[in-house]
Structures are given as structure tokens and as C-alpha cells.
Amino acid sequence: MSKFVLVALSNPATGLSDEAVADWYDGEHIPQIRAVIPGVGEVRRYRAADAQPSPDGSVAYRYVTVYEIEAGEPGAIVAALGGGLASGAVKQGTVLDPVSTVVAVYGPA
Helix, strand or coil, X not given: CEEEEEEEEECECCCCCHHHXXXXXXXXHHHHHHHHCCCEEEEEEEECCCXXXXXXXXXXXXXXXXXXXXEXXXXXXXXXXXXXXXXXXXXXXXXXXXXXXXXXXXXXX
């Protein structure tokens, strides 16, 4: 088994507050992810800081969520997530902007 991270970069849907996003993540999405992906350990959520090193001070994504996952190989994580989405066990909801959301799996370097 190796430690991988599933990283989600996202923005809220138009008009939604940080509190609404946090409520959805904590109350719905993270428990759904834990239910369908074996080996999920710590989950950390971050919100972009007001100060950014870009020339105009902006950032492309407001939120970063990092799921630590113990798995034999990354394909198992992708398959479990895909199966959860296809079955409806993981609901994408209407809280995040689906067009700008990026999800990727990273392993040991």
C-alpha cells in the first residue's frame, strides 16, 4: 500500500458563500467520498488567502481539498470515485462550479 492524495481545486457556484460550501463539504461530500473510496484518511480543506504572489493578487481557485488515501495503486482510487459518481453515491451537487473544478490523484515522487 502507498499513500496517495486526491486533490480537488474548485470555486463556489455563483452566489454561494464560503459557509455554504463548508457545510456541503463537511455534511455531505466528505462522508460520501469516505463511503466509496477505501483507505481515505485525513481530509484537509483550504481557502485561498487574501494575499497571493500573482502580479494582480488573484488566484484561479478559491478552494483546495486534499484527501489522503492509502491504496495499492492510483487506478483503484479513480475507479472507486468513478463508480461512486456513476451510482449516485457521490453527488456533485450544485455548490461548486463544475466547469472550473479540477480533480487529480498524486503519488509519491
